[in-house]
Amino acid sequence: MKRLLVQSFGCQMNVYDGELMASAFRKAGYTLASEPEAADVILINTxxxxxxxxxxxxxHLGRLRRLKERNPGLVLAVTGCMAERMGKEISRRAPYVDVIAGARSFGGIVGLAEAVREGAGAQISIGFDSxxxxxxxxxxxxxxxxxxxxSRGCDHRCTFCIVPATRGREKGRPLSELEAEVRRLVADGVVEVTLLGQNIDSYGKDRPEGEDLHYLLRACHEVEGLKRLRFVTSHPEDMQLEVLDDLAQLPKMCGALHIPPQSGSNGVxxxxxxGYTRERYLEVVHEFRKRDPQGEVAADFIVGFPGETDEDFEQSVTLLEEVRFQQSFIFRYSPRPGTPSEKHFEDDVPLAVKAARNLRLLKAQERVSKEKHEAMIGRTFEVLVEGPSKKDPAVLTGRTRGNHILHFPGxxxxxxELVEVTVESCSPVSLRGRVAG
Ligand code: SF4
Structure with missing residues:
Protein backbone atom coordinates (compact mmCIF):
# COMPACT_ATOMS: atom_id res chain seq x y z
CA MET A 1 0.00 0.00 0.00
CA LYS A 2 1.51 3.37 -1.02
CA ARG A 3 1.36 6.25 1.44
CA LEU A 4 0.94 9.99 0.93
CA LEU A 5 1.81 12.90 3.22
CA VAL A 6 0.42 16.39 2.49
CA GLN A 7 2.03 19.40 4.14
CA SER A 8 0.16 22.64 3.42
CA PHE A 9 1.58 26.11 4.01
CA GLY A 10 -0.36 29.37 3.85
CA CYS A 11 -4.08 30.03 3.58
CA GLN A 12 -7.23 27.97 4.09
CA MET A 13 -7.55 27.59 0.31
CA ASN A 14 -4.29 25.64 0.41
CA VAL A 15 -5.60 23.38 3.17
CA TYR A 16 -8.65 22.74 0.99
CA ASP A 17 -6.54 22.06 -2.13
CA GLY A 18 -4.40 19.70 -0.03
CA GLU A 19 -7.55 17.77 0.84
CA LEU A 20 -8.54 17.59 -2.85
CA MET A 21 -5.14 16.20 -3.79
CA ALA A 22 -5.27 13.72 -0.91
CA SER A 23 -8.72 12.66 -2.19
CA ALA A 24 -7.26 11.92 -5.62
CA PHE A 25 -4.40 9.87 -4.16
CA ARG A 26 -6.80 7.93 -1.96
CA LYS A 27 -8.91 7.10 -5.02
CA ALA A 28 -5.72 5.76 -6.60
CA GLY A 29 -5.22 3.40 -3.64
CA TYR A 30 -2.95 5.47 -1.41
CA THR A 31 -3.37 5.75 2.36
CA LEU A 32 -2.37 8.80 4.38
CA ALA A 33 0.92 8.85 6.27
CA SER A 34 1.45 10.98 9.34
CA GLU A 35 5.27 11.12 9.24
CA PRO A 36 7.58 12.00 6.31
CA GLU A 37 9.61 8.86 7.04
CA ALA A 38 6.53 6.69 6.39
CA ALA A 39 5.52 8.35 3.08
CA ASP A 40 6.10 7.25 -0.52
CA VAL A 41 4.92 10.62 -1.84
CA ILE A 42 5.26 13.94 -0.01
CA LEU A 43 3.26 16.92 -1.32
CA ILE A 44 4.42 20.35 -0.18
CA ASN A 45 1.53 22.68 -0.92
CA THR A 46 3.01 26.16 -0.93
CA HIS A 60 11.86 22.61 4.44
CA LEU A 61 12.84 21.08 1.09
CA GLY A 62 16.46 21.13 2.25
CA ARG A 63 15.49 18.94 5.20
CA LEU A 64 13.49 16.56 2.97
CA ARG A 65 16.45 16.21 0.64
CA ARG A 66 18.29 14.25 3.35
CA LEU A 67 15.28 11.95 3.64
CA LYS A 68 15.29 11.44 -0.12
CA GLU A 69 18.97 10.56 -0.04
CA ARG A 70 18.16 7.78 2.41
CA ASN A 71 15.04 6.75 0.46
CA PRO A 72 15.60 7.38 -3.29
CA GLY A 73 12.13 5.97 -4.15
CA LEU A 74 10.45 8.85 -2.29
CA VAL A 75 8.56 11.21 -4.63
CA LEU A 76 8.77 14.88 -3.61
CA ALA A 77 6.13 17.16 -5.11
CA VAL A 78 5.81 20.93 -4.75
CA THR A 79 2.35 22.31 -5.50
CA GLY A 80 0.44 25.55 -4.92
CA CYS A 81 1.08 29.23 -5.57
CA MET A 82 4.86 29.13 -5.20
CA ALA A 83 5.05 26.25 -7.70
CA GLU A 84 2.92 28.29 -10.12
CA ARG A 85 5.04 31.43 -9.67
CA MET A 86 8.55 30.00 -9.70
CA GLY A 87 8.41 26.43 -10.99
CA LYS A 88 11.66 26.70 -12.95
CA GLU A 89 13.51 28.30 -10.05
CA ILE A 90 12.39 25.46 -7.78
CA SER A 91 13.86 22.97 -10.29
CA ARG A 92 17.11 24.93 -10.26
CA ARG A 93 17.41 25.45 -6.50
CA ALA A 94 16.02 22.06 -5.50
CA PRO A 95 16.75 19.71 -8.43
CA TYR A 96 15.80 16.70 -6.28
CA VAL A 97 12.12 17.79 -6.40
CA ASP A 98 10.29 15.31 -8.67
CA VAL A 99 6.96 17.03 -9.36
CA ILE A 100 6.07 20.71 -9.65
CA ALA A 101 2.35 21.42 -10.11
CA GLY A 102 0.94 24.95 -9.87
CA ALA A 103 -2.10 26.23 -8.00
CA ARG A 104 -4.15 26.19 -11.24
CA SER A 105 -2.80 22.99 -12.70
CA PHE A 106 -2.66 20.30 -10.03
CA GLY A 107 -5.63 18.34 -11.42
CA GLY A 108 -3.37 15.57 -12.73
CA ILE A 109 -1.19 15.34 -9.63
CA VAL A 110 -1.57 11.58 -9.16
CA GLY A 111 -0.57 10.84 -12.77
CA LEU A 112 2.49 13.07 -12.39
CA ALA A 113 3.63 11.30 -9.20
CA GLU A 114 2.97 7.88 -10.73
CA ALA A 115 4.99 8.83 -13.84
CA VAL A 116 7.95 9.63 -11.59
CA ARG A 117 7.56 6.31 -9.78
CA GLU A 118 7.57 4.54 -13.13
CA GLY A 119 10.88 6.18 -14.06
CA ALA A 120 9.70 8.95 -16.40
CA GLY A 121 11.80 11.57 -14.57
CA ALA A 122 10.79 14.96 -13.19
CA GLN A 123 7.34 16.32 -14.10
CA ILE A 124 6.25 19.95 -14.34
CA SER A 125 2.65 21.15 -14.69
CA ILE A 126 2.29 24.94 -14.55
CA GLY A 127 0.76 27.82 -16.49
CA PHE A 128 -2.57 26.33 -17.52
CA ASP A 129 -5.94 25.58 -15.93
CA SER A 130 -6.87 22.01 -15.16
CA SER A 151 -14.49 30.06 -6.46
CA ARG A 152 -10.88 30.24 -7.51
CA GLY A 153 -8.79 33.19 -8.59
CA CYS A 154 -9.48 36.89 -8.32
CA ASP A 155 -10.35 39.67 -10.77
CA HIS A 156 -9.10 42.47 -8.52
CA ARG A 157 -5.63 43.79 -9.12
CA CYS A 158 -4.46 44.98 -5.72
CA THR A 159 -0.97 46.22 -6.51
CA PHE A 160 0.80 44.20 -3.80
CA CYS A 161 -0.91 40.89 -4.50
CA ILE A 162 0.51 37.86 -6.30
CA VAL A 163 -2.76 35.88 -6.20
CA PRO A 164 -4.16 37.01 -9.59
CA ALA A 165 -0.88 35.85 -11.17
CA THR A 166 -0.78 32.49 -9.41
CA ARG A 167 -4.47 31.59 -9.31
CA GLY A 168 -5.74 33.43 -12.39
CA ARG A 169 -9.13 35.02 -13.10
CA GLU A 170 -12.04 34.35 -10.80
CA LYS A 171 -14.03 31.25 -11.63
CA GLY A 172 -17.07 30.31 -9.57
CA ARG A 173 -18.39 26.80 -9.04
CA PRO A 174 -22.05 25.97 -9.71
CA LEU A 175 -24.27 26.69 -6.72
CA SER A 176 -25.93 23.27 -6.94
CA GLU A 177 -22.52 21.56 -6.77
CA LEU A 178 -21.60 23.57 -3.67
CA GLU A 179 -24.88 22.83 -1.97
CA ALA A 180 -24.40 19.12 -2.70
CA GLU A 181 -20.89 19.26 -1.22
CA VAL A 182 -22.29 20.78 1.98
CA ARG A 183 -24.88 17.98 2.14
CA ARG A 184 -22.22 15.30 1.74
CA LEU A 185 -20.02 16.88 4.41
CA VAL A 186 -22.91 17.19 6.86
CA ALA A 187 -23.88 13.56 6.21
CA ASP A 188 -20.29 12.70 7.19
CA GLY A 189 -20.46 14.55 10.52
CA VAL A 190 -19.54 18.12 9.68
CA VAL A 191 -21.46 20.75 11.66
CA GLU A 192 -19.64 23.93 10.62
CA VAL A 193 -18.82 24.90 7.04
CA THR A 194 -16.68 27.84 5.96
CA LEU A 195 -17.16 28.95 2.36
CA LEU A 196 -13.89 30.11 0.84
CA GLY A 197 -13.10 32.52 -1.93
CA GLN A 198 -10.19 34.84 -2.60
CA ASN A 199 -12.93 37.45 -2.88
CA ILE A 200 -16.05 35.66 -1.68
CA ASP A 201 -18.37 38.63 -2.12
CA SER A 202 -17.99 38.53 -5.87
CA TYR A 203 -18.98 34.85 -6.03
CA GLY A 204 -21.42 34.41 -8.90
CA LYS A 205 -20.15 37.15 -11.21
CA ASP A 206 -19.43 34.53 -13.87
CA ARG A 207 -22.41 32.37 -12.95
CA PRO A 208 -26.01 32.57 -14.21
CA GLU A 209 -28.57 34.89 -12.60
CA GLY A 210 -29.59 33.64 -9.15
CA GLU A 211 -26.15 32.30 -8.25
CA ASP A 212 -24.43 34.79 -5.98
CA LEU A 213 -23.27 34.79 -2.38
CA HIS A 214 -26.71 35.73 -1.07
CA TYR A 215 -28.39 32.76 -2.82
CA LEU A 216 -25.52 30.47 -1.92
CA LEU A 217 -25.78 31.33 1.78
CA ARG A 218 -29.53 30.74 1.69
CA ALA A 219 -29.09 27.37 -0.06
CA CYS A 220 -26.38 26.15 2.34
CA HIS A 221 -28.38 27.38 5.31
CA GLU A 222 -31.23 25.07 4.31
CA VAL A 223 -29.05 21.95 4.66
CA GLU A 224 -30.46 19.95 7.54
CA GLY A 225 -27.90 19.06 10.19
CA LEU A 226 -25.60 21.98 9.43
CA LYS A 227 -25.24 24.06 12.57
CA ARG A 228 -22.92 26.89 11.62
CA LEU A 229 -22.03 28.67 8.41
CA ARG A 230 -19.16 31.12 7.78
CA PHE A 231 -17.51 32.71 4.76
CA VAL A 232 -14.13 34.35 4.01
CA THR A 233 -12.56 36.58 2.64
CA SER A 234 -14.65 39.69 2.04
CA HIS A 235 -13.85 42.77 -0.01
CA PRO A 236 -15.39 46.12 0.96
CA GLU A 237 -15.97 47.10 -2.66
CA ASP A 238 -18.03 44.00 -3.41
CA MET A 239 -19.97 43.58 -0.17
CA GLN A 240 -23.73 43.45 -0.80
CA LEU A 241 -26.26 44.69 1.74
CA GLU A 242 -28.30 41.51 1.15
CA VAL A 243 -25.37 39.47 2.44
CA LEU A 244 -25.16 41.64 5.55
CA ASP A 245 -28.90 40.98 6.00
CA ASP A 246 -28.21 37.23 5.71
CA LEU A 247 -25.47 37.46 8.34
CA ALA A 248 -27.91 39.04 10.75
CA GLN A 249 -31.02 37.05 9.88
CA LEU A 250 -30.00 33.45 9.15
CA PRO A 251 -29.71 31.63 12.49
CA LYS A 252 -26.88 29.34 11.36
CA MET A 253 -24.75 32.22 10.06
CA CYS A 254 -21.94 33.21 12.39
CA GLY A 255 -21.86 36.97 12.86
CA ALA A 256 -18.22 37.36 11.92
CA LEU A 257 -16.77 39.16 8.92
CA HIS A 258 -13.18 38.87 7.80
CA ILE A 259 -12.90 42.01 5.71
CA PRO A 260 -9.33 43.24 5.30
CA PRO A 261 -8.90 47.03 5.23
CA GLN A 262 -5.14 46.63 4.50
CA SER A 263 -4.63 50.30 5.44
CA GLY A 264 -6.54 53.15 7.06
CA SER A 265 -5.02 55.79 4.80
CA ASN A 266 -6.78 56.82 1.60
CA GLY A 267 -3.44 57.65 -0.03
CA VAL A 268 -2.09 54.15 0.64
CA GLY A 275 -10.94 50.32 -4.93
CA TYR A 276 -12.42 51.83 -1.75
CA THR A 277 -11.71 54.56 0.74
CA ARG A 278 -11.44 54.50 4.51
CA GLU A 279 -14.92 56.08 4.59
CA ARG A 280 -16.42 53.31 2.44
CA TYR A 281 -14.76 50.70 4.62
CA LEU A 282 -16.26 52.25 7.75
CA GLU A 283 -19.65 52.44 6.05
CA VAL A 284 -19.60 48.67 5.39
CA VAL A 285 -18.69 47.97 9.03
CA HIS A 286 -21.42 50.37 10.13
CA GLU A 287 -24.03 48.60 7.95
CA PHE A 288 -22.95 45.24 9.37
CA ARG A 289 -23.11 46.36 12.99
CA LYS A 290 -26.40 48.20 12.40
CA ARG A 291 -27.87 44.79 11.57
CA ASP A 292 -25.88 42.82 14.13
CA PRO A 293 -24.57 44.97 17.01
CA GLN A 294 -22.59 41.98 18.38
CA GLY A 295 -21.07 41.26 14.97
CA GLU A 296 -17.31 40.78 14.97
CA VAL A 297 -14.93 42.05 12.31
CA ALA A 298 -11.45 40.70 11.61
CA ALA A 299 -8.79 42.58 9.65
CA ASP A 300 -5.64 42.19 7.60
CA PHE A 301 -3.22 45.12 7.57
CA ILE A 302 -0.07 45.66 5.55
CA VAL A 303 2.43 48.00 7.20
CA GLY A 304 5.28 49.71 5.37
CA PHE A 305 3.65 49.76 1.94
CA PRO A 306 5.70 51.96 -0.45
CA GLY A 307 5.29 55.62 0.43
CA GLU A 308 3.53 54.92 3.75
CA THR A 309 4.32 57.93 5.95
CA ASP A 310 3.99 58.14 9.74
CA GLU A 311 0.69 59.98 9.19
CA ASP A 312 -0.55 57.24 6.85
CA PHE A 313 0.34 54.62 9.40
CA GLU A 314 -1.45 56.54 12.17
CA GLN A 315 -4.58 56.25 10.03
CA SER A 316 -4.30 52.45 10.28
CA VAL A 317 -3.97 52.69 14.06
CA THR A 318 -7.02 54.94 14.35
CA LEU A 319 -9.02 52.66 12.02
CA LEU A 320 -8.18 49.69 14.22
CA GLU A 321 -9.24 51.62 17.31
CA GLU A 322 -12.42 52.89 15.71
CA VAL A 323 -13.61 49.54 14.34
CA ARG A 324 -12.33 47.57 17.36
CA PHE A 325 -11.50 44.45 15.40
CA GLN A 326 -11.89 41.04 16.99
CA GLN A 327 -8.54 40.11 15.45
CA SER A 328 -5.98 41.68 13.12
CA PHE A 329 -3.49 39.84 10.95
CA ILE A 330 -0.61 42.26 10.43
CA PHE A 331 2.01 41.85 7.73
CA ARG A 332 5.09 43.82 6.79
CA TYR A 333 5.08 44.74 3.12
CA SER A 334 7.45 42.69 1.00
CA PRO A 335 7.51 43.23 -2.78
CA ARG A 336 6.40 40.22 -4.79
CA PRO A 337 8.11 39.86 -8.16
CA GLY A 338 5.92 40.87 -11.08
CA THR A 339 3.25 42.65 -9.02
CA PRO A 340 2.43 46.27 -9.93
CA SER A 341 3.78 47.59 -6.62
CA GLU A 342 7.08 45.80 -7.18
CA LYS A 343 7.33 47.18 -10.70
CA HIS A 344 6.22 50.74 -10.08
CA PHE A 345 6.98 51.68 -6.47
CA GLU A 346 10.18 51.77 -4.50
CA ASP A 347 10.15 49.64 -1.35
CA ASP A 348 11.16 52.77 0.56
CA VAL A 349 10.06 52.10 4.14
CA PRO A 350 13.09 50.85 6.10
CA LEU A 351 12.84 47.41 7.65
CA ALA A 352 13.21 48.82 11.17
CA VAL A 353 10.29 51.19 10.57
CA LYS A 354 8.15 48.33 9.24
CA ALA A 355 9.01 46.28 12.32
CA ALA A 356 8.16 49.17 14.68
CA ARG A 357 4.82 49.79 12.92
CA ASN A 358 4.03 46.09 12.99
CA LEU A 359 4.64 45.99 16.73
CA ARG A 360 2.68 49.18 17.38
CA LEU A 361 -0.37 47.86 15.50
CA LEU A 362 -0.09 44.52 17.27
CA LYS A 363 -0.05 46.27 20.63
CA ALA A 364 -3.08 48.37 19.65
CA GLN A 365 -4.95 45.18 18.67
CA GLU A 366 -3.87 43.49 21.88
CA ARG A 367 -5.34 46.38 23.88
CA VAL A 368 -8.62 46.24 21.95
CA SER A 369 -8.81 42.42 22.27
CA LYS A 370 -8.22 42.61 26.01
CA GLU A 371 -10.96 45.21 26.46
CA LYS A 372 -13.37 43.22 24.30
CA HIS A 373 -12.61 40.03 26.21
CA GLU A 374 -13.01 41.74 29.59
CA ALA A 375 -16.44 42.95 28.51
CA MET A 376 -17.41 39.31 27.81
CA ILE A 377 -16.74 38.14 31.39
CA GLY A 378 -19.95 36.96 33.07
CA ARG A 379 -21.76 36.50 29.76
CA THR A 380 -22.67 33.16 28.17
CA PHE A 381 -21.75 32.21 24.59
CA GLU A 382 -22.44 29.31 22.28
CA VAL A 383 -19.18 27.49 21.58
CA LEU A 384 -18.45 24.82 18.98
CA VAL A 385 -16.07 22.41 20.71
CA GLU A 386 -12.99 21.78 18.56
CA GLY A 387 -11.23 19.31 20.89
CA PRO A 388 -8.86 19.26 23.85
CA SER A 389 -6.71 22.33 24.42
CA LYS A 390 -3.08 22.00 23.33
CA LYS A 391 -1.79 22.77 26.81
CA ASP A 392 -4.16 20.72 28.97
CA PRO A 393 -6.09 17.66 27.73
CA ALA A 394 -8.66 18.08 30.54
CA VAL A 395 -9.62 21.44 29.07
CA LEU A 396 -11.65 21.79 25.87
CA THR A 397 -11.20 24.48 23.25
CA GLY A 398 -13.89 25.95 21.07
CA ARG A 399 -14.93 29.07 19.24
CA THR A 400 -17.81 31.45 19.74
CA ARG A 401 -19.82 32.57 16.73
CA GLY A 402 -17.71 35.73 16.73
CA ASN A 403 -14.53 33.59 16.48
CA HIS A 404 -13.29 34.15 20.03
CA ILE A 405 -11.33 31.18 21.39
CA LEU A 406 -12.84 29.86 24.62
CA HIS A 407 -11.27 27.22 26.90
CA PHE A 408 -13.30 25.37 29.52
CA PRO A 409 -13.12 22.12 31.49
CA GLY A 410 -15.16 19.33 29.93
CA GLU A 417 -21.03 19.79 20.04
CA LEU A 418 -22.44 23.27 20.52
CA VAL A 419 -22.14 24.12 24.21
CA GLU A 420 -23.22 27.19 26.20
CA VAL A 421 -20.22 28.46 28.14
CA THR A 422 -20.05 31.32 30.65
CA VAL A 423 -16.87 33.38 30.48
CA GLU A 424 -14.98 33.74 33.75
CA SER A 425 -11.59 35.16 32.84
CA CYS A 426 -9.55 36.19 29.83
CA SER A 427 -6.29 37.18 28.23
CA PRO A 428 -5.94 39.26 25.05
CA VAL A 429 -5.76 35.99 23.08
CA SER A 430 -8.48 33.83 24.56
CA LEU A 431 -11.26 33.39 27.11
CA ARG A 432 -11.72 30.85 29.89
CA GLY A 433 -15.05 29.72 31.24
CA ARG A 434 -17.34 27.03 32.52
CA VAL A 435 -20.30 25.17 30.98
CA ALA A 436 -23.35 27.30 31.75
CA GLY A 437 -26.02 26.18 34.18
S1 SF4 B 1 -8.84 41.09 -3.58
FE1 SF4 B 1 -7.45 39.81 -2.34
S2 SF4 B 1 -6.81 38.12 -3.67
FE2 SF4 B 1 -7.72 39.70 -5.00
S3 SF4 B 1 -5.97 40.92 -5.70
FE3 SF4 B 1 -6.78 41.95 -3.87
S4 SF4 B 1 -5.62 41.09 -2.12
FE4 SF4 B 1 -5.28 39.74 -3.91
Missing part, protein backbone atom coordinates in the same frame (compact mmCIF):
# COMPACT_ATOMS: atom_id res chain seq x y z
CA UNK A 47 2.15 29.84 -0.52
CA UNK A 48 3.67 32.75 -2.48
CA UNK A 49 2.03 35.68 -0.73
CA UNK A 50 5.23 36.64 1.11
CA UNK A 51 8.90 36.08 0.43
CA UNK A 52 9.35 34.61 3.90
CA UNK A 53 6.78 31.90 3.18
CA UNK A 54 8.76 30.89 0.08
CA UNK A 55 12.09 30.81 1.90
CA UNK A 56 10.48 28.62 4.57
CA UNK A 57 9.56 26.12 1.86
CA UNK A 58 13.12 26.04 0.51
CA UNK A 59 14.45 25.33 4.04
CA UNK A 131 -10.00 21.08 -13.19
CA UNK A 132 -9.09 20.19 -9.59
CA UNK A 133 -9.70 16.61 -8.42
CA UNK A 134 -13.11 15.64 -7.02
CA UNK A 135 -13.43 15.82 -3.29
CA UNK A 136 -13.70 12.76 -1.09
CA UNK A 137 -15.48 14.36 1.89
CA UNK A 138 -14.03 11.79 4.27
CA UNK A 139 -10.53 13.17 3.62
CA UNK A 140 -10.21 16.12 5.99
CA UNK A 141 -8.26 17.14 9.05
CA UNK A 142 -11.23 18.04 11.26
CA UNK A 143 -14.20 15.70 11.77
CA UNK A 144 -16.67 18.51 12.51
CA UNK A 145 -15.53 21.53 10.51
CA UNK A 146 -14.79 21.86 6.81
CA UNK A 147 -13.86 24.41 4.16
CA UNK A 148 -15.39 24.59 0.70
CA UNK A 149 -13.87 26.66 -2.11
CA UNK A 150 -16.74 28.39 -3.91
CA UNK A 269 -5.38 52.48 -0.35
CA UNK A 270 -5.21 54.31 -3.67
CA UNK A 271 -1.65 53.12 -4.31
CA UNK A 272 -2.75 49.61 -3.35
CA UNK A 273 -5.60 49.94 -5.91
CA UNK A 274 -8.00 48.51 -3.36
CA UNK A 411 -15.26 15.76 28.69
CA UNK A 412 -13.87 14.74 25.31
CA UNK A 413 -17.26 13.49 24.11
CA UNK A 414 -18.36 17.13 23.70
CA UNK A 415 -16.08 17.37 20.65
CA UNK A 416 -18.18 18.69 17.75
Missing amino acids: CAVRERAEEKVFS PPPDRDVTVRSDPHRAFIAV LKRMAR AEDLHG
